[in-house]
Amino acid sequence: MTGQVRTVDGRVAGRRGQATRQKLLDCLSEMLSSSPYRDVKVIDVARKAGTSPATFYQYFPDVEGAVLEIAEQMATEGAALTELLEGRSWAGKAGWQTAQELVDGFLEFWRRNDAILRVVDLGAAEGDKRFYKLRMKILNSVNNSLADAVAELQAKGRVDKDVNPAAVAGSLVAMLAAVASHQKGFSSWGVKQAELKPNLALLVHLGVTGRKPTK
Amino acid sequence: MTGQVRTVDGRVAGRRGQATRQKLLDCLSEMLSSSPYRDVKVIDVARKAGTSPATFYQYFPDVEGAVLEIAEQMATEGAALTELLEGRSWAGKAGWQTAQELVDGFLEFWRRNDAILRVVDLGAAEGDKRFYKLRMKILNSVNNSLADAVAELQAKGRVDKDVNPAAVAGSLVAMLAAVASHQKGFSSWGVKQAELKPNLALLVHLGVTGRKPTK
DNA sequence: ACTTGTCCTGTCATGACGTCAGCTTACCGA
DNA sequence: TCGGTAAGCTGACGTCATGACAGGACAAGT
Structure with a gap:
């Protein structure tokens, strides 16, 4: 292949x-x-x-070409992130659990690969198509799953009609990625890692369901 | 001075x-x-x-040194972002308005300075103290205002006690910055700029107040 | 016109880039 | 066993960026 x-x-x-x-x-x-x-x-x-x-x-x-290669390898591993959302529920306590595990898994993945992801992010932001296709490939699994979750809740009437599932999912994923990239920045701002996670999970839950989690 | x-x-x-x-x-x-x-x-x-x-x-x-200089100039302009939040209300329709204007102003600022902000972001992510102090300086105005807003609502009992205002504010700001950096990525994912903004505003409003906006 | 201090550039040693021809090594069929 | 062929690697080279310096050009005051 x-x-x-x-x-x-x-x-x-x-x-x-x-x-x-x-x-x-x-x-x-x-x-x-x-x-x-x-x-x-x-x-x-x-x-x-x-x-x-x-x-x-x-x-x-050149160096760029080699970086793309590494990132490509990582992207296939990144597909495993889907498991964080596959078949999970967003209702009640299970929903809170889902949000927490997503945040946990995502931050862990990002931290493990931060060096390459930084470069991919830069390349994508600079408008290099190869890089932002790659970035999408990495994030797509989570992105799609999240968007599906929102769309599903929307179909049930539990989320407003004028919400755009793709936009919300994309924004949440961008948030997770950005926070993961700047974890050190947070800690020097007086926010500890351990405090960060539940607050992120809260934001994710709010974004997906439109409601506070029941813990 | x-x-x-x-x-x-x-x-x-x-x-x-x-x-x-x-x-x-x-x-x-x-x-x-x-x-x-x-x-x-x-x-x-x-x-x-x-x-x-x-x-x-x-x-x-070197080049890096010059970039720091440019970024420093930009940081002082960035202080003007506080005005997007100074004395604004987060209640009722006014709250929705506040969220929208924040998103609007922030994205605009980011887009105007995207080239330098990309580099600052990279430097900060790479752990260079000079860069992430600068990044904080730029984001602090918005960050602090947001954190204050959350803390205030928390004091009134309208936001849960276990929410960390700084963590939520930081995450929301990170989200705005990340989305602004990757606006093109969204559009190629089928989300138009115009659709993006209200959804971002929704997420910000949810994050700050814990409730859906009344439009 | 002369001095003084600011401002800019020609020049140079150093070192990275990216290419090429050519050498060495491994594999394979006779 | 012995070439033959293709893979694998490198020394060497022209080109270009870096960063330092000394000295020339220029404006301002006297």
């Missing part, structure tokens, strides 16, 4: 090639976690991977 | 110097709008300003 892995000049990569390729990706990932995106240089990544810059250019057109 | 403008090597800048300095900032601003942050080079900024790279380095240590 995914076709063969190819080098920039068209050769198919074999076992060894794929290994160094992956090593380069891993090292890049690590560098993104430890230094500002702007300062990540091909030469450093190559050095860290114990290879030469020329090798890097065999597998990727 | 702001002290004199100084060059990197300590001289005080005169009239002409300040002019070129500002010109460099303006050109940098423009470049940030038109090309990815990672690709903005000192030499391009200098060329665009009709001067040489060496001149740039007289006034700023």
Whole structure:
């Protein structure tokens, strides 16, 4: 399905090639976690991977291209986020539970991949289509599930007609992503992680159902 | 208050110097709008300003330093966002009006300065203290006003005791900022700008008051 | 005109970028 | 066992950005 892995000049990569390729990706990932995106240089990544810059250019057109690759891998993992919402109820105590677990799972996922997600976010904000398609791919699972939940409640008449499920879902997901990116900012503003989560869950619950949760 | 403008090597800048300095900032601003942050080079900024790279380095240590300068200017303008909330009511129809105007004003401000705000966001997310202090400075006016509003309603017993005003306010502000950054993403997801705003306003109103607005 | 301090640039060493030809290594069929 | 072929890697190179410096250009006061 995914076709063969190819080098920039068209050769198919074999076992060894794929290994160094992956090593380069891993090292890049690590560098993104430890230094500002702007300062990540091909030469450093190559050095860290114990290879030469020329090798890097065999597998990727540039740093951006390699980042897209990493993000693509992450996006498939991100599909697992759907499970946080699949078949969950938004009614009564179960609804509160659903909101809490969504917040928990989402923040955890974001924290685990924050370095790459930062770059994806930037690329998307800069209007690069490849990046924001990727961003959608990552968020779509949660986004769609949330939108469905809202639409369903709307069909039952429990949510106002003039609410746009997609808009609300998108905004809530954006909120979760933004808060996850700036968790440190919150803590220096006097809000502890532990306090943050229930308040986020509250906002999600309010947004989806239009009502306060029953705890 | 702001002290004199100084060059990197300590001289005080005169009239002409300040002019070129500002010109460099303006050109940098423009470049940030038109090309990815990672690709903005000192030499391009200098060329665009009709001067040489060496001149740039007289006034700023590097691109990052210049961005901080621009952002600082913007932060002072950002203080005007407080007016969107100062002395507004969150009750009844007035509350809905307040929410709408907040969303409107915020999105407008963000859109006007999106290029620099993207970079500030990135820097903050990467953990650079200078950037996230700046980000707080920009958002504080709105953040504090919102938190105050929640706290006030809480004191009146109209909002649950276990809500943390700062956490809710911070999350809502983060949501507004994130949505503003990714407006294009929404539109390609089938949500029009015009639809987005009322739904955002709804979420803000729900978050602050815990109730649906009366329209 | 002369001095003084501000302002800008030419130039240079350093180092990253991205390409290429060519060397080494692994695999495979005869 | 032995080439042959393709994969895999790198040294070297031209190009370009960086950042520092010394010195020339310019405005203002005397």
